[in-house]
Structures are given as C-alpha cells and as structure tokens.
Amino acid sequence: MSVVPARQVPAIGDNAYRVAPNAPGEYRFVDRDGPCAPPPAPGAVGHFDFACVRGRGYCGSVAIGCGHKPAGNKTWAWDGNVDAPTLSPSINCLSHGPNGEKYAGCGWHGWLRAGEWTEA
Numbered sequence: 001m002s003v004v005p006a007r008q009v010p011a012i013g014d015n016a017y018r019v020a021p022n023a024p025g026e027y028r029f030v031d032r033d034g035p036c037a038p039p040p041a042p043g044a045v046g047h048f049d050f051a052c053v054r055g056r057g058y059c060g061s062v063a064i065g066c067g068h069k070p071a072g073n074k075t076w077a078w079d080g081n082v083d084a085p086t087l088s089p090s091i092n093c094l095s096h097g098p099n100g101e102k103y104a105g106c107g108w109h110g111w112l113r114a115g116e117w118t119e120a
Contacts, residue, residue, distance in 0.1 A: 002053075002118075002119045003116050003117065003118050003119075004024050004025040004053050004116070004117040005025050005115065005116055005117075006025050006026075006027055006084070006085060006112060006115045006116060006117060007023075007025050007026050007027070008026075008027055008028060008082065008083065009021050009026050009027065009028040020049060020051075020058045021049050021050050021051035021058055021059075022051050022057050022058055023051055023055075024051060024052065024053050024054065024055045024117075025051065025053065025117055026050065026051040027048060027049060027050040027051070027085070027112075028048075028049050029046055029047070029048060029049075029082075030046075030047045030048075030049050030061060031046070031047065039066065039078075039080075039082050040064065040065070040066040040078070041066060042066050042067050042080065043065075043066060043067060043068065044065070044066055045063060045064070045065050045066075045070045045075075046063075046064055046066070046078075047061045047062065047063055047064065048061065048062050048063075048064045048076070048078065048085075048087070049061045050062075050112075052093070052106055052108070053093075053106075053108050053110070053117045053119070054106045054108050056106050059093060059105075059106075062074060062075070062076050062087075062091070063075045063076070064076050064077070064078040064087065065077055065078065066078055066080050067079070067080055069088070076088060076089065076091075081114075081115075083115065084114050084115030084116075085112060085115060086111075086112060086113045086114055086115075087111070087112045088111070090109060090110060090111045090120060091108075091109070091110065091111070091112065092105075092108075092109045093105035093106050093107060093108045093109065094107070
C-alpha cells in the first residue's frame with residue numbers, strides 16, 4: 001500500500017490561479033470559477049483541486065463540505081483541517097467506465113486521511 005504526503009499549493013498574489021496542483025499529493029482550495037479561495041467555513045461548500053497521486057499532473061476538482069457531505073453525487077465531506085485534510089468517502093479516479101469506455105482517470109483508488117493519500 002503506497003502513501004503520498006499531501007501538500008497544499010500556496011496562493012501567491014496574481015499568480016494564484018495559474019499555480020495548480022501538479023506534483024503527487026498537492027492540493028488547493030478553489031471557488032467554482034477556479035481562482036484560489038479560502039477553505040469553506042463550517043457548514044459551507046467549496047471545491048478541492050488535487051494532483052494525480054500517481055504523478056500524472058493536475059487531476060481535477062471535487063465539491064467538499066466542511067464537516068458534512070453535500071447533497072448529490074461526486075461530493076465529499078472534509079474534516080476542516082487545512083494542513084492535514086481528510087476527505088470521505090474514498091476517491092476513485094476512474095480509468096474505464098462500466099462498458100469499457102476510456103475515462104481520463106489513472107485508475108487510482110484510495111483515501112486522503114490526516115494529510116496522507118493512501119491507496120486502497
């Protein structure tokens with residue numbers, strides 16, 4: 001089972017939007033339009049960008065709720081810890097669909113717990 005430490009990509013002035021998570025384990029908080037944003041407040045919903053744990057660069061963004069899982073599919077609960085986040089449920093970066101169609105994902109499946117990406 002591989003473990004990759006999580007590391008927040010800092011928002012640096014006007015360059016904040018262009019500094020996307022790229023290296024394995026990197027993440028940042030964003031708003032719906034993409035720019036870096038503060039993490040969501042307790043009870044609020046925000047977005048979490050992250051890099052591919054397998055080293056394939058920027059992976060995507062998921063909707064997160066601070067202290068709760070927002071309604072709907074493709075949403076995660078975030079524990080509120082900015083430096084060592086935990087998301088639940090697990091993240092499944094699909095590489096193929098149910099009928100064999102190719103997806104952009106790498107096939108990694110695992111958890112972000114206490115600031116560590118851990119493969120299932």
